[in-house]
Amino acid sequence: MAQEHVTTIASAGWFDQAMFGYYPYIALAVLVIGSVLRFDREPYTWRSGSSQLLRRQQLMIGSVLFHVGVLAIFAGHFVGLLTPIQIFDALGISHGAKQMLAIVAGGIAGLMAISGALILLHRRLFDPRIRATSSFGDTAILAILTTQLVLGLSTIPLSSQHLDGSEMVKFMTWAQGIFTFQPGAADHVAGVHWIFKAHLILGLTIFLIFPFTRLVHMLSAPVWFLGRRGWQIVRTRRGLPGSGKPHHGTKQETVR
């Protein structure tokens, strides 16, 4: 059953209209076109730029915390913002329950991601060897993601003041309005707290710069590794014809 909220929707002024009405399309267009062009024209720059050889232990802990946290946030944002509200209503998931889930699950994932990000940032800034091999872009993107995590986590006390989910519904209506080309989409977020607005603008900016950073490795994460089948390398010790070496049979190795 559809749930009603008393929501106040402001009419977007020029700034809100520019940032939440037009900027999302610019950011998404640059994300898609830029990634395709980079993949096509500079395939050898398409990498995560690993610094694993240097200070491995700190990298492992920081990287696992950061990646698990960010992937959980990514999945939560995707499902939470883009699933039509009617589907949650049909499943009987109240807006309040969904808001609570975003706060608790998002909060835990956010804390994991920020702990990992701070470890990785510390490693990049204070290990002289890693600092020397890091580009400005490597450190900048980590600092931007850390700032985004701080802003995201700072929304939790604000969301906690709207446990009926009314604020969250505004973000869902906005995000879905953008993807369905609704002209008044920006109105839904025009009246929200500035911390939410800063989080949305920086999130869109991360989309915008995505193709120019090491974040592109997200699109080619080797997840197929998890399900790949082993293969067999068969080497022969038999001498090549004419090499004069004796024939010793074959050796088989299974590599996973």
Ligand code: HEM
């Ligand atoms: C355009 C991209 C993004 C949009 C539109 C967006 C939107 C939002 C919204 C609306 C909330 C509040 C959810 C609620 O409580 O109702 C939120 C929370 C949060 N966001 Fe984002 N976000 C974006 C990108 C990111 C990124 C890239 C990160 C991490 C690097 C992130 C991390 C968080 C965290 C940690 C929270 C608090 C926990 C939660 O509610 O999930 N966000 N975001």
